[in-house]
Amino acid sequence: xxxxxxASELTKRVVVTLSGEAVAQVKDTVFDFKAGRITGFTxxxxxxxxxxxxxxxxxxxxxxxxxxxxxVPSAAVLxxxxxxxxxxxxxxxxxxxxxxxxxxxxxxxxxxxxxIEAGSSGRLIGFEIAMKEDTGTGHExxxxxxxxxxxxxxxxxxxxxxxxxxxxxxDDLPSFGAQVEAFRRHxxxxxHLTPTTTExxxx
Amino acid sequence: xxxxxxxxxxxxxxxxxxxxxxxVSGLTIDPRTRSVVGVRLSGAPKHATAIAWDRIxxxxxxxxxxxxxxxxxxxxxxxxxxxxxxxxxxxxENGSEHGTVKDIAFDTTxxxxxxxxxxxxxxxxxxxxxxxxxxxxxRGA
Numbered sequence: 001x002x003x004x005x006x007a008s009e010l011t012k013r014v015v016v017t018l019s020g021e022a023v024a025q026v027k028d029t030v031f032d033f034k035a036g037r038i039t040g041f042t043x044x045x046x047x048x049x050x051x052x053x054x055x056x057x058x059x060x061x062x063x064x065x066x067x068x069x070x071x072v073p074s075a076a077v078l079x080x081x082x083x084x085x086x087x088x089x090x091x092x093x094x095x096x097x098x099x100x101x102x103x104x105x106x107x108x109x110x111x112x113x114x115x116i117e118a119g120s121s122g123r124l125i126g127f128e129i130a131m132k133e134d135t136g137t138g139h140e141x142x143x144x145x146x147x148x149x150x151x152x153x154x155x156x157x158x159x160x161x162x163x164x165x166x167x168x169x170x171d172d173l174p175s176f177g178a179q180v181e182a183f184r185r186h187x188x189x190x191x192h193l194t195p196t197t198t199e200x201x202x203x
Numbered sequence: 204x205x206x207x208x209x210x211x212x213x214x215x216x217x218x219x220x221x222x223x224x225x226x227v228s229g230l231t232i233d234p235r236t237r238s239v240v241g242v243r244l245s246g247a248p249k250h251a252t253a254i255a256w257d258r259i260x261x262x263x264x265x266x267x268x269x270x271x272x273x274x275x276x277x278x279x280x281x282x283x284x285x286x287x288x289x290x291x292x293x294x295x296e297n298g299s300e301h302g303t304v305k306d307i308a309f310d311t312t313x314x315x316x317x318x319x320x321x322x323x324x325x326x327x328x329x330x331x332x333x334x335x336x337x338x339x340x341x342r343g344a
Contacts, residue, residue, distance in 0.1 A: 018296060019234065020286070020335020064343075066298015071340075119297065 002177035004125060004145075005065065007031075007114040015043065015057065016069045022046055023075045024053055030084050031114065031124060033095065033154040038122040040084035041070070056084040059122045066118060095154055100129050100146070102163040107132055108146070111159055115145060115176065124148055125180050127159065128173075145176040147184075204317060205262065207289060207307040215244055218260055219271040224251050227267060230309075231285045232316065234333045234340075239314035241282040242267060253279045262311040286334050293321050296332060297343040304339055 007029045015024040024043040032039045040058040044050055061077025062070060072078075100108040113128035126147040146161055153160040170176040207230055215224045225247030233240040242254045254275050260268045269275045293301040302321035309316050309328075316328030319341070326341050333340040 014337070016294060016298075016338055016340070017333065017335065018340050019333035020294075020338045020340045022335075022337035064297045066295070068300040069294055069298040069338075071294070071296055071298045 002125065002180055003118040004115050004173050004176045004180070005067070005118045006128060006173065007116055010041070010065070010070070010116075014046065014069045015041075015072060017072055017074050018063060019074065021075070023072070023078065024055075024057070026057075026070060027052055029114070029116075031095075033124070036124045036148055038116060038124065042081065042084060043078070053078075054081055055079060056081045058084050062120065062122065064118075064120045065116070065122070095127075095159060098154075098157060098159050100127070100159045100161060102161055104163045106163070108161060109144075112143065115173070126176065142171070145170045145173065145179070147176075147180045204308050205311045207309065209264075210262065210267075211289075213262075214266045215242065215247070215254070215269060216266050217269050217271050217275065222272060224248070224254075224269065224272070224275060229285065229287055231282055232288060232307075232331075232334050233283050234331050237316050237328050237331050239309050239316070241279065241285070243285055251275045253282055253285070255279050255282060256314045286336055288334055288339060291334075292338045293319070293326070294338045294340050295343040296340060299343075301326070301341065 010026050010029050013026045014022050015026065016022050025046050027042045027044040029041055030039040038059045040056055042056050043053040045053055055078040057072065057078055061072055063073055064071045095111050095114065098111045100111060102108055109129040109131040111127050112130050114124060115126040115128060117123040117125050126145055128143065128145055131142050131144045170179040210227050210230060213227045215227060216222065217224065225244035227242055228245035229243035230239045231241035231243060231253070240256050242256065242259065244252055244254065254269060255277070258269055258274050258277060260270055288304050288307065291304050293304060295301055302323040305320045305322060307316060307320065308318040316331060318328055319326040319331065330342040332342055
């Protein structure tokens with residue numbers, strides 16, 4: 001069972017150690033769009049006047065991402081900011097607002113948010129998009145969720161989704177988890193032959 | 204078995220001198236051993252504001268008995284940092300909220316934590332992972 005979570009909701013979420021101390025709050029989520037997972041989090045201090053922290057949280061140090069808090073084993077997992085930011089600076093943060101195109105060249109909408117899987121996987125499972133629909137009477141926009149496809153490409157300029165992903169669009173986040181599972185089953189065969197990551201090969 | 208809320212306010216008295224040291228203001232819990240390891244006192248002289256659990260002879264309905272004034276002072280430097288637990292937010296290790304600690308049932312002899320009571324249900328003391336300044340952390344269901 002997949003519990004989807006919007007990345008924007010992680011901002012300001014408290015980071016708590018398993019011994020019950022609040023050590024920071026999430027400032028930004030850093031993604032590796034190629035690998036389809038969270039690289040880590042930049043952090044800020046807690047409280048009214050607290051600014052950005054010099055330390056960050058690499059995803060390897062995360063115990064679990066939950067609906068209330070991001071849990072870490074201890075404060076010792078926090079490392080230099082550079083460790084999280086350096087590797088993926090080019091891909092960081094630019095996806096929100098980018099146009100969504102299908103691999104057939106249809107414009108599907110624009111990216112509103114990134115959907116991740118709650119828990120300890122750090123998997124990026126899809127995107128919330130503002131759908132662009134041709135209804136005949138004009139363009140109507142609605143909010144929808146699209147699973148991250150196997151062949152998806154993301155850059156700061158655009159996001160490309162497989163055309164068949166549109167069949168798996170969900171209107172609300174809770175039903176999205178089931179949709180993603182359906183999408184994974186649908187694409188299971190080709191990904192089995194050419195797994196992009198060991199993770200996806202097992203899925 | 205006793206509830207932590209029942210222990211609060213109990214008189215702390217020495218067995219040898221029948222001297223009243225103060226009243227229980229809190230119990231210190233070590234999440235590693237999942238047990239009460241110390242008693243915090245209010246109205247006590249400075250050298251005895253905290254007493255290690257192994258110095259305590261007995262915990263009854265009306266008082267907590269310590270062997271002597273000198274015994275009360277020993278061992279308290281090894282106590283973990285005290286964090287108030289009643290009323291504290293409960294988080295699972297998965298990062299979900301699970302209400303606040305309403306009360307705690309503990310064994311008056313061993314100090315072992317038996318149950319954490321929350322508005323969202325009872326949690327076995329064996330699931331306790333951490334007691335900090337921000338939250339009580341329990342193993343996920």
